[in-house]
Amino acid sequence: MSYLQLDAVAKHYGSRTVLRDVSIDLKAGEFVSLLGPSGCGKTTLLRIVAGFDQPDSGRVVLEGRDISGLAPAKRQMGMVFQAYSLFPNMTAQENVQFGLRVRRQDAAAQQKRAREVLELVGLAEHAQKYPHQLSGGQQQRVALARALAISPALLLLDEPLSALDAKVRVQLRDEIRRIQQETGVTTLFVTHDQEEALSISDRVVVMHDGVLAQVGEPAAIYGEPANIFVARFVGAVAELPGVVADGSGGMVTVLGRQVAASRARGMAAGTRVYFLLRPETVRLGPPDAAGMLHGTVIARTFFGALTSLKVEITGGTDCVTAAMASGDAANIAIGSTVSVNWDPDSPRLLVA
Ligand SMILES: Nc1ncnc2c1ncn2[C@@H]1O[C@H](COP(=O)(O)OP(=O)(O)OP(=O)(O)O)[C@@H](O)[C@H]1O
Numbered sequence: 330m331s332y333l334q335l336d337a338v339a340k341h342y343g344s345r346t347v348l349r350d351v352s353i354d355l356k357a358g359e360f361v362s363l364l365g366p367s368g369c370g371k372t373t374l375l376r377i378v379a380g381f382d383q384p385d386s387g388r389v390v391l392e393g394r395d396i397s398g399l400a401p402a403k404r405q406m407g408m409v410f411q412a413y414s415l416f417p418n419m420t421a422q423e424n425v426q427f428g429l430r431v432r433r434q435d436a437a438a439q440q441k442r443a444r445e446v447l448e449l450v451g452l453a454e455h456a457q458k459y460p461h462q463l464s465g466g467q468q469q470r471v472a473l474a475r476a477l478a479i480s481p482a483l484l485l486l487d488e489p490l491s492a493l494d495a496k497v498r499v500q501l502r503d504e505i506r507r508i509q510q511e512t513g514v515t516t517l518f519v520t521h522d523q524e525e526a527l528s529i530s531d532r533v534v535v536m537h538d539g540v541l542a543q544v545g546e547p548a549a550i551y552g553e554p555a556n557i558f559v560a561r562f563v564g565a566v567a568e569l570p571g572v573v574a575d576g577s578g579g580m581v582t583v584l585g586r587q588v589a590a591s592r593a594r595g596m597a598a599g600t601r602v603y604f605l606l607r608p609e610t611v612r613l614g615p616p617d618a619a620g621m622l623h624g625t626v627i628a629r630t631f632f633g634a635l636t637s638l639k640v641e642i643t644g645g646t647d648c649v650t651a652a653m654a655s656g657d658a659a660n661i662a663i664g665s666t667v668s669v670n671w672d673p674d675s676p677r678l679l680v681a
């Protein structure tokens with residue numbers, strides 16, 4: 330049985346449809362990310378789960394019980410928001426105790442629990458500081474501790490890392506995953522950062538304009554995108570147009586050349602397709618008659634360990650990007666002609 334079930338949840342604001350019959354099942358202990366561009370309805374969905382907003386239709390079911398009509402305070406949810414939302418006049422410890430005080434726990438039990446969760450988020454020695462005495466990352470740790478203090482039935486995180494700088498963001502992201510695994514709390518994590526979603530989730534829900542574009546494990550979302558929107562949203566991808574030349578042999582014509590593509594097997598000859606090529610699957614080499622395609626290197630971007638080279642394919646204006654070790658890329662000059670190859674089994678083909 331699923332632990333949390335969103336069943337055909339729909340929401341409109343005036344004539345605008347923000348969520349269209351969204352259905353998602355979470356297993357107990359699962360970490361699921363809602364990933365999608367700004368305005369696609371992530372926060373709206375989270376607020377409906379928390380009870381701050383009501384769906385126009387559909388249900389929120391927790392452990393088999395329909396909680397759609399339940400007030401937020403009765404749902405036992407722990408929430409962390411994008412903006413630091415601590416009470417400025419309370420210490421870290423008092424902030425964490427707040428939810429427990431509201432629930433009328435006795436003072437000694439409150440303090441013990443607050444110390445426990447502050448320890449869990451690595452802030453034991455900052456318990457007596459006020460928010461203005463804490464860094465952004467530390468403030469979000471307090472907010473996380475506050476959400477966890479009540480032993481929530483669900484942990485709801487709405488872009489908790491977006492206000493932090495890149496390095497702290499990665500640190501805290503890994504911490505969130507560790508803490509989630511340690512406590513086993515079922516978690517819904519909202520982000521518009523694909524790397525964040527892919528790196529810490531059991532499953533990722535990709536949203537687009539209020540509908541689910543794909544639900545799956547990170548590797549499937551990245552490697553087997555269901556459609557072009559998902560392919561583009563979860564990382565760099567080149568799209569090369571082709572036409573199936575021979576379905577039984579798995580051959581596709583791309584820019585005048587026939588290349589092998591095992592995913593074309595079973596497709597009718599004449600089917601228009603797109604090759605989706607991730608940069609790390611593209612290999613460049615010296616010009617060579619056996620090369621799948623050829624092209625000219627037109628740009629280079631250095632990322633430290635990796636460098637990406639952009640190649641304009643001969644015979645058109647289509648480009649692919651190859652990511653390779655920076656040491657290897659240093660030997661390939663801009664303007665040089667290269668062969669462009671990939672494993673015939675690897676790229677996904679989408680029917681155009
Ligand atoms: N209370 C409201 N009244 C009217 N429209 C709203 C309301 N809340 C949200 N919307 C609209 O619903 C759409 C989805 O908003 P939502 O906040 O869920 O997006 P989001 O995916 O969280 O985006 P972001 O990544 O920018 O936070 C937006 O177009 C927004 O303007």
Ligand SMILES: [Mg+2]
Nearest residue numbers: 371372373487
């Ligand atoms: Mg939002």
